[in-house]
Amino acid sequence: MTPALEIRGLTVRYGGTTAVHDLDLSIARGETVALLGTNGAGKSSTVNAALGLFRPSAGTVQLLGREPLAAVRSGGVGAMLQHGGLPSESRVGEVLRLVAGRYADPWPLADLVTTTGIDGLLDRRTEQLSGGQRQRVLLALALAGTPPLLVLDEPTSAMDVEGRQAFWTTMRDLADRGHTVVFATHHLAEADAVADRVVVVDAGRVVADGSSAQIKSRIAGRTVRFGCTDRAGLAELPGVTSVRGSGDLVELATTDAEATLRALLTTRDRLPDLEVAGASLEQAFLTLTGGTK
Numbered sequence: 001m002t003p004a005l006e007i008r009g010l011t012v013r014y015g016g017t018t019a020v021h022d023l024d025l026s027i028a029r030g031e032t033v034a035l036l037g038t039n040g041a042g043k044s045s046t047v048n049a050a051l052g053l054f055r056p057s058a059g060t061v062q063l064l065g066r067e068p069l070a071a072v073r074s075g076g077v078g079a080m081l082q083h084g085g086l087p088s089e090s091r092v093g094e095v096l097r098l099v100a101g102r103y104a105d106p107w108p109l110a111d112l113v114t115t116t117g118i119d120g121l122l123d124r125r126t127e128q129l130s131g132g133q134r135q136r137v138l139l140a141l142a143l144a145g146t147p148p149l150l151v152l153d154e155p156t157s158a159m160d161v162e163g164r165q166a167f168w169t170t171m172r173d174l175a176d177r178g179h180t181v182v183f184a185t186h187h188l189a190e191a192d193a194v195a196d197r198v199v200v201v202d203a204g205r206v207v208a209d210g211s212s213a214q215i216k217s218r219i220a221g222r223t224v225r226f227g228c229t230d231r232a233g234l235a236e237l238p239g240v241t242s243v244r245g246s247g248d249l250v251e252l253a254t255t256d257a258e259a260t261l262r263a264l265l266t267t268r269d270r271l272p273d274l275e276v277a278g279a280s281l282e283q284a285f286l287t288l289t290g291g292t293k
């Protein structure tokens, strides 16, 4: 079967700025993939070019084996963009019915409304929606044609915690039903919890691609935390690569937690609140993108 999304050699330039450099990305049908990156990493440029919203400076994109615009027009792709708009002076229900009416196989309206949590909003005028409500309505519009591929650019940025949880439950249900979900996000916890594959983009290039466990394992070390006010000598302990922390809590990044702990125990009587943890996706992300952690 052709991939859901196939990007080859994508380069996006805006005047003198190269936002995406020769990027390759292939996403199989049924995958749930998070595109993770800092502000300006090139996520939106990649997503927008993939959807055929502009012609890239170089490279090719295929969605479901077709040219992007043909795939979008056929109803195969549902998209939720960062600056997606809703027609003004319309009611949510009207817009939804209008869009659903364009598709041969629309998502049954009552189920769509429940799935996206927009019960009670159908009679609301679009300009009266809160940011989070708007995002839910935009999701309902993206899903209206029952698209096999969903492309979402920071879909939960305006949602509260409860809204986010409901949203990701919906996404997991869709993935279970075989839909492909590709989403750009800054929320590492969401990528960790929802995506079965995480693609880290930095300065327009893919710097890591794998399950969140694989990406975390690229940060070979562990973190040793404990309560401590005297940090003298900690940076020289075996295995320690950095010493951080705030207040009375210190956090040592180490490539050899056992050696670090042995040395600590010979020099200190007490290690209150001791914790040893694997790298978080956030640490991996910051390391991969040249962050400071």
Ligand SMILES: Nc1ncnc2c1ncn2[C@@H]1O[C@H](COP(=O)(O)OP(=O)(O)OP(=O)(O)O)[C@@H](O)[C@H]1O
Pocket (backbone or CB within 6 Å): 014, 017, 018, 019, 037, 038, 039, 040, 041, 042, 043, 044, 045, 046
């Ligand atoms: N229309 C534009 N004109 C000029 N430069 C742009 C334009 N859109 C994006 N850029 C630049 O391209 C780079 C990549 O931007 P892009 O929006 O793709 O990143 P992003 O990863 O989606 O960021 P964010 O997380 O902040 O949305 C940035 O340096 C940005 O300033």
